[in-house]
Amino acid sequence: MRTQNRNPQFDLQIIENPRNLSDCQKEQMLTQMMEVTKKAWGDPKSLLNQWIGLADILAIAYQGGIKGFAVGKKIRNNLYLFPATIVHPDSQQKGLGVFMNINILSRMVDKDIIGKLKYFYIVFRTPNPIFYHAISKVIDVVPAIDGRAASLEETSIAKEIANIFSPECKFDVGNFIIEGALKPFPDLIYTEKNIPWARSEKVNRFFSEKMRLPNGNGNELVIVGKIPMEWVNLYLSR
Numbered sequence: 001m002r003t004q005n006r007n008p009q010f011d012l013q014i015i016e017n018p019r020n021l022s023d024c025q026k027e028q029m030l031t032q033m034m035e036v037t038k039k040a041w042g043d044p045k046s047l048l049n050q051w052i053g054l055a056d057i058l059a060i061a062y063q064g065g066i067k068g069f070a071v072g073k074k075i076r077n078n079l080y081l082f083p084a085t086i087v088h089p090d091s092q093q094k095g096l097g098v099f100m101n102i103n104i105l106s107r108m109v110d111k112d113i114i115g116k117l118k119y120f121y122i123v124f125r126t127p128n129p130i131f132y133h134a135i136s137k138v139i140d141v142v143p144a145i146d147g148r149a150a151s152l153e154e155t156s157i158a159k160e161i162a163n164i165f166s167p168e169c170k171f172d173v174g175n176f177i178i179e180g181a182l183k184p185f186p187d188l189i190y191t192e193k194n195i196p197w198a199r200s201e202k203v204n205r206f207f208s209e210k211m212r213l214p215n216g217n218g219n220e221l222v223i224v225g226k227i228p229m230e231w232v233n234l235y236l237s238r
Helices: 021-042 047-054 096-108 129-136 153-164 201-209 229-236
Strands: 002-004 011-016 057-063 066-075 079-087 117-125 140-142 221-229
Touching: 002 021, 002 057, 002 129, 011 096, 021 153, 047 066, 047 079, 057 096, 066 096, 079 096, 079 153, 096 129, 096 201, 117 129, 129 201, 129 221, 153 221, 201 221, 221 229
Parallel strands: 079 117
Antiparallel strands: 002 011, 011 057, 057 066, 066 079, 117 221, 140 221
């Protein structure tokens, strides 16, 4: 375990292979994660254990108490998955989610491949407009609200991730939407009153019209981000 202090607002604890922690450590960690997930989103039930089971690296942010966590998994050298990024309501829209994910990515990317690849991909699933908006301001993502079409490789990655998590659900290839993915977890389905709308009309329109978020149908969006190696040198080699 290591603690980072690159963001003056938060202390960040990095845990590698959290599934290998002792039962006592794991129970304490899961209790904290459950607490912040319920406040930020809802009761994740079995998803919390699934996230930890997948995690190569877990980041937990503190500011007094726990303010958020993020989970990262390396799929292969050019593909990295973030199964969960959770931020406490009083710490949202402060860059915490991006901060945690950059710290995770800096530890997952094999430094030996830098220079051998022109770019790699990172993938998220979310029903959250604020999260999409935050990520899209930092990297090039699809689906893109500016209308950029996804490449064949990006589409293939989105299908792969949708099949890993929700093979029983229909995948809307045109909009990267896993239909009804959250139906087994009703507490995680936003109601019209608690949707975390972004500070962007374009983003909110996409989530309203394409994701049909106000309908409470449990859809999730697969976000595929393309990372050029110039970005790696700028952010990950600090």
